[in-house]
Amino acid sequence: MAKLIAGLGTSHVPAVGAAMDNGKTQEPYWKPLFDGYEPAREWLRKVDPDVVIVVYNDHANAFSIELTPTFIIGAADQFQPADEGYGPRRVPVVHGHPDLANHIIEHLVLNEFDMTTALNMDVDHGLTVPLSVACGQPEAWPFKVIPLAVNVIKYPQPHGRRCYALGKAIRKAVDSYEEDLKVVIFGTGGMSHQLQGERVGLINKEFDIAFLDDLTADVDRLLKIDHLEYMRDSGSEGIELIMWLIMRGALDENVNEIYRHYHVPASNTAAGLIILENES
Ligand code: DHB
Ligand code: FE
Helix, strand or coil: CCEEEEEEEECCCHHHHHHHHCCCCCCCCCHHHHHHHHHHHHHHHHHCCCEEEEEECCCCCCCCCCCCCCEEEECCCEECECECCCCECCCCCEECCHHHHHHHHHHHHHCCCCCEEECCCCECHHHHHHHHHHHCCCCCCCCEEEEEEECCCCCCCCCHHHHHHHHHHHHHHHHCCCCCCEEEEEEECCCCECCCCCCCCCCCHHHHHHHHHHHHHCHHHHHCCCHHHHHHHHCCCHHHHHHHHHHHHCCCCCEEEEEEEEEEEECCEEEEEEEEEECC
16 A cells, blocks of 8 residues: 655745756855755655655746636646746656546545646746755656645635645545555745735744744644734745645654754745654
8 A cells, every 4th residue: 555654844945946956055155054955865865755745836837826726736647847937947857646646636526625636737946946955956856746736825825724634635545545655745835934015034933943843742733823823923925834734734643853954044035844754
């Protein structure tokens, strides 16, 4: 049977991808951030998953603002890096796992999560930067990817509680897939940041550290954070953190924190990374 063994949370700062693509990771500004990614890459190489479910958001690149799926799963063979206005990132094409993706979609829809299915979907920095963070710069991504895009950019976004419940449903779906596959789930985006308005540049270290702590210590508190609270305490883009709650929901009640890295600033955001492994 397929087995979901671990989760990884990471920010998706586009400038992190650009620093890698342009050979700037050893510059003084970037080096401390990238040094902190190394142990996570080592961990992922060791775990060597067959499939990674990447929970991420599109930034009006694959979908225009005229089309806003709340939750959409990619069930294609391949996903091309999106052109975000300066040409697609020159990173490997993302290979999907249509059979497991369709199994998850079927399970979710029949269990009251009305997912949208994508058979053709480009993937923007929301997905490719987390892959770069977790894998470095390989010739080909070392696992199949199931992209799960969440609307976090346009009101009304789903509540963190609903995201957590979706994670739980995904776990059941993965657990009922017959083939022996090692599966990891990424929750991406965040941490605190605001890219617009009077409070542009807002970063809240206290909020972020408490969020990282409570992924193991007090998930119930995280599930009570509502949209206004995210907005007030973590900036207008901090709500991306609801995607980490899908990752957390897919894991056991009890998880072990294997690694964390937190660095300020990375572009306009606080960049965070955490690895959580199931106890079982
Ligand atoms: C930045 C951060 C993001 O999460 C994003 O999607 C776009 C830009 C930034 O820090 O500049
Ligand atoms: Fe973003």
